[in-house]
Amino acid sequence: SSSLIAPLGCVSVIASAVISVVFLKETVCASDIVGGTLAITGTYLLVTFAPHTSTHITAHLVQYYAISWHFLLYLFIEIIIFCLLLYLYKMRNVKHIVIVMLLVALLASLTVISVKAVSGMITESIKGQLQLIYPIFYVMLIVMVASCAFQIKFLNQAMKMFDATEVVPINFVFFTASAIVAGIVFYQEFEGLALLNIFMFLFGCLLSFLGVFLIARNRPKIKHLIFLTKTKALIYSVKPIPL
Known part of the structure; x- marks a missing residue:
């Protein structure tokens, strides 16, 4: 998980x-x-x-998780926080390490969700249940690529502005927290x-x-x-x- x-x-x-x-x-x-x-x-x-x-990640299951009210609420809150942080970072020129690493962490939560969905659907397809014909697979694939790309972009900017000894531990904590929250909200990993x-x-x-x-x-x-x-x-x- x-x-x-x-x-x-x-x-x-x-x-x-x-x-x-x-x-x-x-x-x-x-x-x-x-x-x-x-x-x-x-x-x-x-x-x-x-x-x-272990849960078999199928296209129907990912679709069910994606339209659940708790994930839609989580996504709405995450988008608002991301836009606010991006405004402070780009428009107000607030170059604080916490702001940059929070941007990375918010993108990382989408990366975790999409990577698990894509890999799970590919695994099920290899086993014989073809999942690549469903649009949700390509939606998750696009989310995975885009979130990874912007995550790397902000990480590179953080490494240029701050020392690696500051970036690495903060990124580890924020990434881990975002991955855990994403797993709980989207995949309901703590259920039961x-x-x-x-x-x-x-x-x-x-x-x-x-x-x-x-x-x-x-x-x-x-x-x-x-x-x-x-x-x-x-x-x-x-x-x-x-x-």
């Missing part, structure tokens, strides 16, 4: 930290150890208490799940968020590294003037 896959992105953050220590010889801080422990514990809780029910499982799943997400922030906050600033590298190259390239 999308509610399970999205939070597991913290594994890539842990792997990046391990690679930095092993190959780039970065020093290990206490916050790195605590952050890694929290992220691993959160991942264990996510895998243990996430909804594991015990209250304890829901609480432990959300607690696992919180631990993963804290772990990622602790790991990312001590990573060296990418822009600073580039500046220092260029400065060293300039110093080494200057030859002493012969007397």
Whole structure:
């Protein structure tokens, strides 16, 4: 389910930290150890208490979900928030990292919904139940491509304006939250799940968020590294003037 896959992105953050220590010889801080422990514990809780029910995604099911009142209300609210944030970002020139990453997260929720719908319908078609003849498949395909393209556009802009150590953890938290909400609203992934499982799943997400922030906050600033590298190259390239 999308509610399970999205939070597991913290594994890539842990792997990046391990690679930095092993190959780039970065020093290990206490916050790195605590952050890694929290992220691993959160991942264990996510895998243990996430909804594991598998649903056959067909065109008729996607159509049913797409016209449900709770999804239409969710989509209406999301469009209003997106337009407001885009107005602040483009017209008012408010270049705050939270605004940019919220734009990415709102697009990501549509990406999660459409990717699961497209992949599910392709899977059912391969199994013998042809789903590619229904218009909803191509609607979801267009939504998937468009949302991915604009998501990458805003992410690239964020990477140009802000440091990667700021963008990565905030993007992970916002993307995970949007994926979970999208899975709950559109695919009703938490339906029938015990209250304890829901609480432990959300607690696992919180631990993963804290772990990622602790790991990312001590990573060296990418822009600073580039500046220092260029400065060293300039110093080494200057030859002493012969007397």
